[in-house]
Amino acid sequence: MKIKFKMKHMLFSFIVLVFISCENKEENAVVEPYNGIHLPATISIEARDMLSNWTIEGRNAGAQLPKANAPLEVWKKKQDEAKNAAAKSLPKIVEIYKPTIDTVFLGTIRAIDVKPKNYKKSNKVIIYVHGGAFVFYPADVTLLSSIPLADASGLRIITIDYTLSPQAKFNQILDEVIQAYKELLKEYKAENIAIYGDSAGGSITAGAILKMRDLKINLPSSVVLWSAWLDLDEIGDTYFTLKKTDPNLVYANFLENCAEAYAPRTEWKNPYVSPVYGDFSKDFPPTLIQVGSKEIFLSNSIRMFRQLKENNKEVELDVYEGMWHVWQGHYPLPESKMAIKNTKNFIFKHLGQEI
Template sequence: MPTSVSREAQAAIVRGMAATATRYPEPDDLDGWRALAAATDEAVRGMVGALPALGGEEERIDLGGLPVHAIAPAGLAPDDRRVYLDVHGGAWISGKGEVCRVRGALTARSVGARVWAVDYRMPPDHRYPAALDDCLTVYRALLEERRPEEIVVGGSSAGGNLAAALMLRARDEGLPLPAALVLSTPAVDLTESGDTWRTNLGLDPVLTGSLMPAIRLYADGHDLRDPYLSPLFGDFTNGFPPTVLASGTRDLLLSDTVRMHRALRAAGVEAELHVFEAAGHGMFLGNTPEDKDKAREIRRFAEREWARAAL
């Protein structure tokens, strides 16, 4: 147990290490995958169920059957046009509905801006490229209401994968890019070739092993090195927004995050990296001082890039 982090963070590590490792269904067991997604969502709802009222305004937008949760934090000025396009995580199989809405509300409070939370389609019923198509649909719709410099896109884990892939897809389709991109512990190399997939195995209190069963379900037979599936292998020299990346020293995806940062820097993209002591995948999943520190860094980055883009 590391003594270099807060008591709250240490407690979170203990809880994570005591949790049962995820057991993935067989590839063709569709009911098993649906049951796993439902159980995961129920666990997340249990974690956030005791949160106080978030306040603010909420609206459910329907884009031809694709739900988007538009959420403004309490106290937001009526003329504040900034929007944070939030892409939820959940190994591409969980995080829909109420979980997506609550995560969007938490993000709105954290970044101090309006959020559009994408309730994208997921496996086993909808596989690649359904989720990425949905993210692009929402981004197009948002561009009809906001200038690109008023938009920041962000995602965590599988959501970070989709957010980064969205930037490549939007650029390739000739769309203007947003003011900035936020990638929290992003899964950007679906081949799992990074060093920390091995060196942090057994140390990450959130990810207890390979995600390959979920990755293969999502990818549906496509080449895992395709940049729309593994953005790390994309070309960043022809346009990419300023990016902040966050991970932790115990994160199984630390290598994904570090390698993405280096790839962006090599291509001349403005990118900053924050690695937090003893944090696993998704930090400490709570209200620890370390989680608050990360939230401050992301808000500072987003506010700076919104302000720069508005000049």
């Protein structure tokens, strides 16, 4: 009888423990939504809320672009649609941060000049090369990136309004960025200039640095790459491991078409086009690489980091749990504020600014 009682007592205790364990798991777990995007418990509530509004089905539906050789009017229509959609989010951020925004020309290159509220004239400046898969957005509608960083840093940010693809190919676009940079060198010392780019803008930024180095142009103090598209070809590991779960990026019929609009496939291993293939035994500025764990470009960032690290360059790889492509532009998110703070601190370190 005692043995039976003990067994019953043990069985009851086991059931209670299992019940409590399941209850705790239910409290702490994040239910996998039916949209195909995992919502990790390890990111902010704000980030989970944002992710919960996206679906893989919606991502795929929006990932149909013209072929690279489609008529320019077809591309222009897509570009206008993207510009108009992006412009809708600007009044709110301008109202929150109250920056001063001007159009300027660096030689013949148009740019958008963002100064934070209560800006104090400085001998230091940040250049921004915006993303958009090489084919989207005039600089005017990329303020979700530049305004918060200008505010955090107190510095002027100049966004280069380069000609988009397919209207221009990589060589023209890089030359426009370099021309704008050389104009700024007339006003600022190279050691007082920082440059950053996101997505395709990160590729253009790093490609322009490599070309400037080869042209013997004085290089900026530091480089920051946000979710950079550093290899145009679909060969990095996470292009495949994250292919079905990246909430934003699709290669076939989207990124692939944009890449071909920017440069012919025969140029995809040209370091000016895919900077991960650059020779980093030569000069390259201190570099901060930020990337999210959800994006297919994660491998691009890891490979770039390894290239710089193995060539004894100063480089930091700053990976963010559960973040998607260019989350830094979603300025209300805690993870965005953290990334912008780290960007500012890295830039300040190399500009000689007090943090």
